[in-house]
Amino acid sequence: MKTDDLREAYLEFFASKGCVRKPSDVLAPNDPTVLFTPAGMNQFKREFMGLGDPGFKRATTCQKCIRTGDIENVGKTPRHMTFFEMLGNFSFGDYFKREAIHWAWEFLVDTLKIDPKRLTFTVYLDDDEAFDIWHKEIGVPTDRITRMGEDDNFWPAGAPTQGPNGVCGPCSEIFYHGDGIEEVEIWNLVFTQYNRVGPGQLEPLPNKNIDTGMGLERAAAALQGVRSNFEIDVFAPIVDAAADVLGVDYAQARDTLDGVRIRRASDHARAITFCLHENIRPGPEKQGYVVRRLLRRAVLDAYQMGRREPFLYTLAPVVAESMRRGYPELVDSVPRVQHIIRDEEERFLRNLENGMRLLNDTFRKTKAAGSDVIAGDAAFDLLSTYGIPVEVTESLAADQNLRVDMPGVEAARTKFSAVSRGTTEAADVFATGPLDTLKEAYHKGSEFLGYTSTEAPATVIGILEQGQLAQSAEASQGGPPIVLVLDRTPFYGESGGQVGDVGTIRGDGFAFHVEDTKKDNDFFLHLGRVVEGKVAVGGHVTATVDVDRRQAIRRAHSATHLLHNALHKHLGKHAQQAGSKVEPDRLRFDFANPEAVGKERLEAIEKTVNALVMTGSAVSWTLMPIAEAKTLGAMALFGEKYPEIVRVVQMGDFSRELCGGTHLDNVGQVGFFKIVGEESVAAGTRRITALTGQAALDLVRQEEDVLAQLSATLRVPASQVPDRVAALLDEIKTLKKQAAQRKPDAGDKTSADDLLAAARSAGGATVVIAAVENATADELRVLIDGLRRKREQGLAVLLITAAEGKVQLVAGFSRDLVDKGQHAGNWLKKVAPVVGGGGGGRPELAQAGGKNPDQIPAALEQAWTVIQENLGG
Template sequence: MERRSGKELRELFLKFFEEKGCKRYHSFSLVPDDPTLLFTIAGMVPFKPYFLGLKTPEVTRATTAQKCVRTNDIENVGRTARHHTFFEMLGNFSFGDYFKPEIIPWAWEFLTERVGLDPNRLYATVYLDDDEAYDIWHEKVGLPKERIFRLGADDNFWAAGPVGPCGPCSEIIYDQGEKFSCGKPTCTVGCDCDRYLEIWNLVFMQYNRDEAGNLTPLPHKNIDTGMGLERLASVVQSVPNDFETDLFRPIMDKACELVNVKYGEDPKKDMAVKVISDHIRASAFMIADGILPTNDGGGYVLRRLIRRCVRYGRLLGIERPFLTELLPVVRESIGDEYSELIEQASAIEQVLSTEEERFSRTLSQGSDLMDSEIDKLTAAGRNILPGDVAFVLYDTFGFPLELTEEMCEERGITIDKEGFEAAMEEQRERARASSKQTSSVISKNVYTELADKIAPSPFCGYTKTKCEAQVKAIIVDGALAESAAAGTEADLVLSETPFYAEKGGQVGDTGTITAGGMTFEVADTIYPVADLIVHRGRVTAGTVKAGDSVSAEINVERRAEIQRHHTATHLLHEALARVLGKHVRQAGSIVTPTFLRFDFNHFAPVTLDELREVERLVYAEVLKNKPVVTTIMAIEEAKKTGARALFDEKYGDEVRVLDIEDFSTELCGGTHVKNTGEIGLVKIIREEGIGSGIRRITAVAGSSSLPLFQSFGLAVTSMVTMLGGDVETLMSKIESMVDEKKVLERKNRELQVKAAMSDIENSVKPRANAGGVDLIVEKFDDITPDLLRQIGDRIRQKYPNALMLLAGVGEEKRVALTAMASPEIVKLGAHAGTLLKAVAAEMGGKGGGSPTLAQGGAQSSKDLGKAFDAAPKLFEELMTKGK
């Protein structure tokens, strides 16, 4: 068998199935067009509507090398030979075309003749009663009966969901030899060890399962196969695990080089570099597909992967930022198939470096928490860190258990691993309950059925504002209807339309659809599924019937304002990239008749000077009145022009390329002005952060900008009148007033503290004492949380060994709570966070914090007295437990 690289195997597979008549598709995005999935988790995901009969495919044979992400078993990455978060699935698909008699011999031909695997080491599994597949393997391929295994539904039956298309499958197994065996006499195909390795799964989608569980043959039988490139490479390259293939090994070697260690000498360090090599690949591809670190959804998964990279880097001894140093090796090892890694290189580097820097600070905070907990244990004479504390360090601060163990070991502390695992399992259960990846069912509805039955409505709105058409369908209350009378809200589908349906951030058109005495007011135009354009509105006169000939006309003035804002968005995008850096790219947008909103990735607030420069660049292009040219071309040709693709768009083989000479070239299917001068003045009215690494600009253009400037002018004139002087001195006057306000506020705070402390000698007394620690509980009126801390600092001067719980009652009788404790009394068992949380609960409030400082509050002070009365007992319980 000839040794081949991962790149060569990928190309070998794709070319083989092209020879079999399959159309080669470039890998689809990791962000699927599927609400049931967070990521593209298999090669069949982009084709699922075809398998489920929701959409008619453009071809009947296809092949892909699909990038995939799965994170349901992330903790095992690096611990086993085969677990990954990012992997490539080699697949070939048939939509009612070839079936078992073709794919089984083809699979055999590819593995034995093209790849060169030893036929004598190959086995096959089939479903228990799939005699057809069994016979093809034995009689047509020639595989001996003793190397064909019949297995049950858990291993050899695939389903898209509880109901719908399903069918048996056949797995191809490769015998890696005795050195991979578990050594048990029963070791054979199906054993959990690594000797008999599944390398390819052939799914025969031939049945439909109804709600009662009955199977009926499908009118069109389908094929869906999937083979992991990494796994195939490990076999062809004769290495013991996927990580030692050329898809991972260069990345691991680079990580080892950074810390001057050698792979294979220390199992813990080997695991660390495996995790890093896997996660950096996943992170790079996720960012390239527009995913950015956030606190939920796919962004949360990305953030978790980046943080795991950093954590395991720490285990290797890498204290400085290092992730971007691995990116050149990632690009080289993956090959030329994924140009997005090159095209988005700047953005990937920016996101990784910013997130890495941010997490380094979080790690420091986690270290502070660990030090505090260990100090507390030491003071109490204990040496076992509670499992829930280790889990908080893992889940909140990103500490792997191994890192926590190392840090504890240095101070003679062990970890309650059972408690940690219990907390971890609780989290897994929560994740499983809420996971979007547990379902792969897409439900049929009236829109999906329509999309499959009728041709998409041609959109003529690029050149026309009005057209004649026929009513193809009427939907009322979610069901097809023959007609809709005046007063009825309905959806209409036309044979042709000038109405732009909401897409790519541009809102849908409004207007009228008329015929004789019938008028239908279109309130919105949408794509409920696929390419189906739906006009949503109300019949205001007469009755509309299916088959009617109608006249469809958009609101021209509204469309013109939308076009101004949409073209302005393209100018804004390019101007931001020129001012802030090439990493800037769109992360979402809304284009309306009255404003535009543009989200983009950037990792710091945009300064006023930068915003002014962005506006200057945009306005300069408007004044030049350049032609706005749209050209239709093949997607690959468009990429060669350097056209920028927008984040939230999905593109077909042919795309519309919008070009503003010497300034902006982007792929965009929206509608635009003919010349930049039509846009009018573009004014940014707000810049803000909306998430980690995501900024948002809101702006106006066209006729919307005049009222805005008029209101700005009125506001400035009014302030000049009130403050005196002129426009040039206005800012300095306002700055002086703001400074004066700050001085007065500071003096007011000082007076408040002084007033609150005026009788401190007499009013503040300990409420209880336990274990040599005093408890002080006090209420103050009209005091902010910051002032409570200042008061606490003053009280501590008189009572250095006191655990203080202070309440400030403010507006509408809301209560702010602050608890404070010195490190000295924390060693005696005091814990500010625990006490505050318990006392807050007594009045229906919430709160918590560290052992030395905690904050919280309640909506009402009516139970404050009761809570303070309970404080001494809660305090004594805390001190007793602390010992």
């Protein structure tokens, strides 16, 4: 059976049993307890806890998952994967153990036609009920049912005696035995029927739940008779493509180290493609760190196979095509995904060359010191900075008769682990808070009235003070803000990039100033302070939004939709939104684009937005099923999770987007749109910052004033100011060049050649640290410019001079070192205090001052110590 057919058969089977077929959750859910979605049950956390009324008691899904706990085993074993699909059927206080077991048997034996003799089962040691259902009702022989302990057949593992407290239950696992294939667990049925309150103390839950998980790839491998997940029909093309681009015959390499590397690269290509589709991009922390780690590991595998060029990006279209039936939306993302992967590959390959040089330098220094142990922090730095896994360092070190201090590695990893930890304990998954308690009484949360009203009567249903529910709150001076929860509100809660509303809430004898509004757990949280009287739960109030601020926010939010339209027109459909921030008359808009948007295109984009504004087209919105909205062409954000019924905002005949924000009545109310910045925020992602309305007009007036002042100062008409400034800059450049090239007076000046002659080396860079006599700060800068012309790459400079009891320090780096993270201002911040001063500046050039000339020798020593640490040598 094809993998796609298996996925559909499962979902259709459980839909026939009354389970609502729900879409997969996103890979990076809005859940602080996990980095990535690890299982199908994660999106039903609230349903399992009995909070709210979802409108269904049974569900079935095929969930996209990412787990990184066993990442080192990917490619080495037949089953370990980073990205995988989890089929699941769930019950929230509805059907239970008997139905779950009978339906599992029915699906495997009757629907999939699996020979029952190929199946074995496990149950929890004390779960006689499950044992009897399998044996007495289904008819499974007792020799094919094994009772297992709490470490194997209880969720969470070991919960009865080891904890944590909370929801838990026994499970029953189903194994498949194929010809010549080791047994594989294909399905786990979890019966969450207890609440653990202490060691060995399991209290029955009033509402028992079912949580099952079948690994799609594992089940497909069993049905297709192949020995590993990497050989199933949707994975084999990726493996073949990886082997082809790496120039390896996979059939011959399958059981070698190269085979492991090819499988690992194929797995990582799948995970990375899905992550990038959902705008989870390579970065230094959280999910982005995981994506970067996966990509770098795959590139390093290829590097060790002799590949020195990017290759992983070529697998993205293969992934999209092999997964097309289940995830057709992947195909449109391929160009954007490929660009991001290739850009990251190219940068890492440059970094990897440096890393390998540093590794060899580390080997040399270790031997020179008479040691045979590579320091743990050095080995971990090679991983975190250059992407070289510790086991690779170990292997290469062994070739040099060296070993790695693994306890030291673990100590360094512990300091760094927060950014890469992607798992959570069950107690965290089912953690409850004050809003959950409130939700038990108010299942539907707060009713939002803000689309049509800015003032409304309401009732206080909750007060949160210092994170705890309270019955009342009084006016006080200082202290943290408190939270009011209303049954209905016109205040917009921060979401979708739009900031929350501010305003006032007034009742009988009290006033509450709303400083911000958030949204959580279907409640709108009004953060602020009681400025008069006393507010109590049950009090009747009038909630009033700051109308002028709301209108400014509406202008900015509607402008983001117009900007999105203009980007598609001038850059192409690939310029999809990747994030936004909407504030009063100010917005920032992140979008996919491989390169900077030039001045002419920015002007054209701005002109298009203002042309749309001047149409005065009506803005309208309607609620509709998400499938209908997508059919109509409404734009949706990659990776965003939408409900079944969505709000579609339409502007004229040129924009239609899924959006929950507040908008204008017509686009003419934007007034004026002005782009003020364009920059890179990540590989393949650009950001435009813009102003609207009065803020945009104020900026234009300020710029006109500045131009008028320049015109008066330079004594030329405004139209000639640019030419006059350019001429002055050319004159300054010429003077600097002449100053740098002039010969110093006899012994009282220092030249760039003199400084280079005394230079030292650190981390492969040329380092110039010197005190220069009889020089001004300007002359130090000229000297640094001269040094950078002579050493365009790998140069670090810090010069110090003193005159009349004052010290001047100037530091600079060559562009390549700046690109690698060096920062002249940060360097000076660690040196200037030695001479009793401070300062800072740009990454490439910075200046500082001090007042203790007698400490210049100590400052020079400090400068050398700091740069050695920064450059790693």
